[in-house]
Amino acid sequence: MLSNFEVEFVQGEWKKYYKCTSKSFQKQISYWRFSRMCRSFLKGVSALKRQYEKKLMNSIQILFVDEQCEKAVHIVTDLQGTIQGFTLRPYYQFDTDHRWTKNTYHMPICDEWFIFWGGTNEFENYHYLYPHQRYAYDLIRVVDHQAFKNEGIHNEDYFAFGAKVVAPLDGKVLQVIQHIPDQPVGEMNEADFLGNYIILEHAEGEYSLIAHLKQYSTVVKQGDVVKSGELLALCGNSGNSSEAHIHFQVMDCPHIEQANSLRIRFEGGVEPVQGDTV
Numbered sequence: 001m002l003s004n005f006e007v008e009f010v011q012g013e014w015k016k017y018y019k020c021t022s023k024s025f026q027k028q029i030s031y032w033r034f035s036r037m038c039r040s041f042l043k044g045v046s047a048l049k050r051q052y053e054k055k056l057m058n059s060i061q062i063l064f065v066d067e068q069c070e071k072a073v074h075i076v077t078d079l080q081g082t083i084q085g086f087t088l089r090p091y092y093q094f095d096t097d098h099r100w101t102k103n104t105y106h107m108p109i110c111d112e113w114f115i116f117w118g119g120t121n122e123f124e125n126y127h128y129l130y131p132h133q134r135y136a137y138d139l140i141r142v143v144d145h146q147a148f149k150n151e152g153i154h155n156e157d158y159f160a161f162g163a164k165v166v167a168p169l170d171g172k173v174l175q176v177i178q179h180i181p182d183q184p185v186g187e188m189n190e191a192d193f194l195g196n197y198i199i200l201e202h203a204e205g206e207y208s209l210i211a212h213l214k215q216y217s218t219v220v221k222q223g224d225v226v227k228s229g230e231l232l233a234l235c236g237n238s239g240n241s242s243e244a245h246i247h248f249q250v251m252d253c254p255h256i257e258q259a260n261s262l263r264i265r266f267e268g269g270v271e272p273v274q275g276d277t278v
Contacts, residue, residue, distance in 0.1 A: 006048040014038045021083040041088040054275040102204040105168040114142040119273035134261040136249035161244035163235045167226045171200035178218040180238040195239020211247040
């Protein structure tokens with residue numbers, strides 16, 4: 001259905017793709033408004049290229065960028081091909097994409113996890129527009145394309161909830177917060193947006209942050225020296241989190257609101273992004 005999108009969209013065949021959108025999409029935006037948005041977006045655009053196409057849980061996500069890498073079309077379809085989301089936005093890129101950590105890390109996990117957010121654009125990684133968390137990862141656990149069992153109503157239904165979280169590298173425990181209650185599924189605590197978290201100090205002036213941990217699950221304390229792979233805590237659903245997951249990032253300062261997020265150098269030279277299993 002989108003095999004020739006790059007050509008047809010630039011040629012103005014917008015009605016063809018509008019007809020492929022869901023009924024809820026069409027209730028939110030009329031074709032007249034949709035076509036105006038497309039026409040405005042295409043000013044100065046002579047061609048599009050397909051940046052990636054990936055399956056993410058129960059959807060297909062496709063990103064197209066223009067030849068200058070300044071504008072992007074992001075399309076989300078269900079597995080049957082119905083367009084559920086159609087986004088036209090600037091395509092931002094930052095020089096900091098080339099600033100890697102000096103240390104080499106591994107993900108703070110023991111088992112296989114799924115990268116829900118992670119990458120060097122805002123479509124793969126919603127953190128990307130914010131310097132203090134630009135290269136952060138959000139990780140969940142998935143079994144048979146699902147993040148939960150039963151109805152997914154309770155934290156305990158989520159495969160990530162209560163899973164082990166480990167040190168991503170040798171370091172010293174700089175800060176521990178563990179008194180924040182886990183949120184009910186779907187509710188957010190924006191006041192304590194990190195929830196329960198641990199900050200580790202590493203060599204080379206780098207600091208790792210692991211957030212949204214389970215209340216009172218931390219087994220280390222401030223001042224402890226930990227080895228790579230050592231148990232730190234359990235995954236929870238605390239803070240600004242709608243479901244059990246962990247937030248992981250490395251930064252150049254131990255204070256997240258003042259820090260610059262660093263692009264993480266991983267063992268083996270891998271560069272994991274949204275949709276990968278790690």
